Each structure stands twice: as C-alpha cells, then as structure tokens.
Amino acid sequence: MLDDTDRRILRHYQHDATLGPAELAELANVTPATCARRLEKMQAAGIIRANRAVIDWHALGYEVEVSLRITLDKTNPRAFDEFILEARAITHVVEIQTFLGRVDVRLSVIARDMAHYQSIYRSSILTLPHIADIEALMHVAHLKSDEVLPL
Structure with missing residues (x-):
C-alpha cells in the first residue's frame, strides 16, 4: 500500500x-x-508501469483519427482472440479497448488524411475476422487527454 x-x-x-x-x-x-x-x-510492484515519450501525431503528418466501435459475431468462441490478434498487427491502430455490452471492441486508428484512412479501412480493418457491425466516429478534438491521477 x-x-x-x-x-x-x-x-x-x-x-x-x-x-x-x-x-x-x-x-x-x-x-x-x-x-x-x-x-x-x-x-x-507495477505501480509505475512505464516512462514514455508522448508524440504529437499531427507533427508527424497524421491529421485523421477515427474511433471504430466494433461488434463481433460471437457465434465463434475464438472470435475475440482471433480479432484482437489480427487487429494488433495493424500499425495504424494505436489503441484497442474491449467492452461488455453492445460494443465489443473499440479501435483507435490514425491516418495522414481521409484517402489514407479509407485505404487502411478497406485493406486492413474490413479484413479483420468476426466483424458483425462497425460504427465509425471521427475525432474532432481532444479536450482532455490526461493520465494524471488525483493523489
């Protein structure tokens, strides 16, 4: 403690x-x-997990961030594992979260522009296994992105 x-x-x-x-x-x-x-x-003890550099994606030319809410076809008992394994391999997926509820997984995807995003979406996202439904949310602004805890 x-x-x-x-x-x-x-x-x-x-x-x-x-x-x-x-x-x-x-x-x-x-x-x-x-x-x-x-x-x-x-x-x-694992309380401090890492020290890392926080990189400004915009400074590197990434202007588009899309949050994809994905519902999986859970008729296959390995749907989650197989989906996550393949999603991790997509370099433009910068965050993966899983949920309980209607949405199973959220992917955060970055791209240089909309044409680049469309290419990633068609060639990498849509080929992921066990997708039943996808909802895309375009990020407009980060209003708070803080991992500081109230200590």
Whole structure:
C-alpha cells in the first residue's frame, strides 16, 4: 500500500517523469536515496508501469483519427482472440479497448488524411475476422487527454 511519501513522489513524478532523483526528492521533501528507493519499489510492484515519450501525431503528418466501435459475431468462441490478434498487427491502430455490452471492441486508428484512412479501412480493418457491425466516429478534438491521477 502507498503511504503519504509515496503519494507525494508520485504526485510530482506523474507531472514530469523527466525529473532527476534529486529534483524529484526535493519536490517531494525526501532525500534522493529515499526517492530512488521508493521509485524502484513502485516500479517493481507495477505501480509505475512505464516512462514514455508522448508524440504529437499531427507533427508527424497524421491529421485523421477515427474511433471504430466494433461488434463481433460471437457465434465463434475464438472470435475475440482471433480479432484482437489480427487487429494488433495493424500499425495504424494505436489503441484497442474491449467492452461488455453492445460494443465489443473499440479501435483507435490514425491516418495522414481521409484517402489514407479509407485505404487502411478497406485493406486492413474490413479484413479483420468476426466483424458483425462497425460504427465509425471521427475525432474532432481532444479536450482532455490526461493520465494524471488525483493523489
């Protein structure tokens, strides 16, 4: 379980994972050795899963993001597994989520433009197995995209 010190460290770390141990320790009001030890412990426990670069897709020429809500034909007991396996192989699918309810899977797909998206859709998405229904939602704006937790 996390104590107040761990929460203080995480509160600052999640806002800027590029902080060095000394800077983070100062903000969290602990020694650098304590900070480093606590970070290692939280990483080993799986609380801190990764440090990663957040890349602006638009800066790389991707102007279109589409969210596909997919209902699978669940008459095949392996429908989910087979669908997910093949969807993971599509490089332009940047996120896959599964749900309980009418929609089974949501794919987030990026493309350079609508013609590129149409090509991905026809050659890669429509060839995925066990699709019963697809609903496409065009992303207009990201109003909040924050993984910061209230610690």
